Amino acid sequence: MDKKRIDIHCHLFSKQTLSRKVVSLLIKQLTDVSLSEIKVKKAGRKIFYKNLDVFEEEFDKISKINYFLKIGFNNDSEHIYKKLQQVEKNYIIAPLTLDLDFCFDEDKISGTLDRIQKYDENLLTEFKTIKTALDANIKNVTFDIKQYYNLYIKQKNKKELTNSRIEKFKNTKKEFDELSDKLVGEKRNSFASNYKADASFYSQLEQIKQLKQDDKYQDKVFPFLSVDPRRENILQFVKKNVGKDKIFYGVKIYAPTGYSPTDPVLFGTDNNNDCVYKFCEDNRIPITAHCSDAGFATFAENINITGEIYRFKEVIRVDDFQLYFKFNVIKDGVKAVEERAEILNHPLLWEKVMQKFPNLYLNLAHYGGKNDEWRQHIVNLMSKYNNLYTDLSGLYSKDLLIKIRNKFFKKLPKNIKNKIMYGSDYYIVTIFEDDFEKYLSNFKKVFSRRDFDKITIDNPSRFLFER
Ligand SMILES: [Zn+2]
Structure with missing residues (x-):
């Protein structure tokens, strides 16, 4: 290729x-x-x-x-894709699907x-x-x-x-x-x-399938399947639909929508190792996990949860636990999103995943977002695990990008620099930056030509294709 x-x-x-x-x-x-x-x-x-x-x-x-x-x-993904292509000419893309059906109370x-x-x-x-x-x-x-x-x-x-x-x-x-x-x-x-139970999720998959099966796009589009452990039979669905010659090339995890990154369906249990991460590790299927304290989060005020969560500054294990949130997404906005992100998605929770599946190709997306502490945790994890990556998606602020370059990127050893990837978070990012041309040009301005090649070509090709 x-x-x-x-x-x-x-x-x-x-x-x-x-x-x-x-x-x-x-x-x-x-x-x-x-x-x-x-x-x-x-x-x-x-x-x-x-x-x-x-x-x-x-x-x-x-x-x-x-x-x-x-x-x-x-109404169709192709239309949105064409808009993206106007700016990212000839790029290969990894569109991530999103299962938000369990996001509500x-x-x-x-x-x-x-x-x-x-x-x-x-x-x-x-x-x-x-x-x-x-x-x-x-x-x-x-x-x-x-x-x-x-x-x-x-x-x-x-x-x-x-x-x-x-x-x-x-x-x-x-x-x-x-x-x-x-x-x-x-x-x-x-x-x-417009909304029937499951309709949004399956119609989304259907559209991605059409795109992937189109000869024009086949070798340009590598979709990731959104996996929510609460969806019935999702492990079987993953086994059937995700892989090198399947419609879906990778898996997407979005824990703040209301589950633990070590939920048994994903992570297995003491006596049963038949789980999503095991399947992905064995078959070298890349996983992208949302990992910033912004974005979507469950609207529920309480959820039932099994797995590791992050509370009172440490990782704790809960089983069949009723978790009550302090803040309400609609009333308290950002505070509620941050609360859910920290409990369900703290980078240290992902360390548990890597300890059990050290060869997993995992991308902790958004490089911690605005949160420097998370960013440092992600760097530490990248230095411990060879296949742990991060992406710079959704970073629409040029100032933040410059800060990340100066305070982090420049200081990283080569082996970690090799695991930082460009991402757009299109078209969610257009809420914050409606000039998408500018989004991409920020990256070209902030990073040297050589580093831009690294984050758009070398690093993501390794994450996506290296066997
Ligand atoms: Zn995203």
């Missing part, structure tokens, strides 16, 4: 996958838009302009949500259709409440701006500039209304009917 560049971590799932999850995610993003501080009335001219700046920043957040929705609303979601519908309704109500509040806020601020516009803005060129900014706000808002209407709007039931 000639040496092509590789994006080791991206997502191509479409609307069906996300339907209700999109709503929860939107809720999280929208609560982050804050216009309530802006009170033009009390302002002098200087503050009036400053408020316009804040207004613009907040509207940028909305326009990112719009961008994400526009891509995510496409099991109490509310399992069981009867009635209960599922009830849950959907609650989510919708929540979304609508937040959107109504946001609408009112925008209206007030806009009204204020109009009222004081003539008072504060006298020069013609300033007027034109301000007008064009206001025009931009209007368009963003209009687009957002249209997109969110499409999601939850007029046809109340379209949202619920």
Whole structure:
């Protein structure tokens, strides 16, 4: 195989996958838009302009949500893939599927259709409440701006500039209304009917299968199967569908959605070693595991768990344990995600996995994200285990990338540098950075040509293909 560049971590799932999850995610993003501080009335001219700046920043957040929705609303993975290809020309990609069906309060979601519908309704109500509040806020601020516009803005060129900014706000808002209407709007039931138990997961797999079976893409696309140990018969499914000549080339693990990395289905037990990691180790199947303290996390307030978890600064073992979280994902946002990530996904939990399966090809994705402590743990693990890798996906902040280069990458010995891979986290990353061209160019600017080749060609080829 000639040496092509590789994006080791991206997502191509479409609307069906996300339907209700999109709503929860939107809720999280929208609560982050804050216009309530802006009170033009009390302002002098200087503050009036400053408020316009804040207004613009907040509207940028909305326009990112719009961008994400526009891509995510496409019904097929191929469409999303083509968008990615416009930037990552000729790259080989490893699209990771995502099983989010167990991400929600099991109490509310399992069981009867009635209960599922009830849950959907609650989510919708929540979304609508937040959107109504946001609408009112925008209206007030806009009204204020109009009222004081003539008072504060006298020069013609300033007027034109301000007008064009206001025009931009209007368009963003209009687009957002249209997109969110499409999601939850007029046809109340379209949202619920998009979701049948398991439909999102299997329709996602179906689309990936179509892509992989297309002659055009066969040697460009190497999908990873999302494995949630709570899904019935998942081990059998893995054995049947993951391998060198199968649709799926690797396995994806996302523990913060509500399970331990050493769940018995994945890790085996004292008397039974027939498990996902064993199968992957024996057959040299690469695994990518989410490993940052951001991203998705289970919405449940309590989960039943068996395996290792990280609590009170140490790894502890629990069996059939009812774990109660302190924070609520919808109410507390980031704090709740961090809480779940730490308990279920701390890098030291993965050390347990490596101790038992030392030859496993494992990618601890996102290189710890924003968390330097996790990053250091990952470095330590990489120095202990030959086949332990990490990827730089989702690192859209150029400053963070520079910090990682200076404080970590540059100081690493060669054998560890050889295990750091480029990843995009497309199209999830477009929520945070809607200019994907910029995302890739950050990497080209921050890393030398030689290092860029290393992280996009040599290292991921080893992780993906080396036998
Ligand atoms: Zn990802």
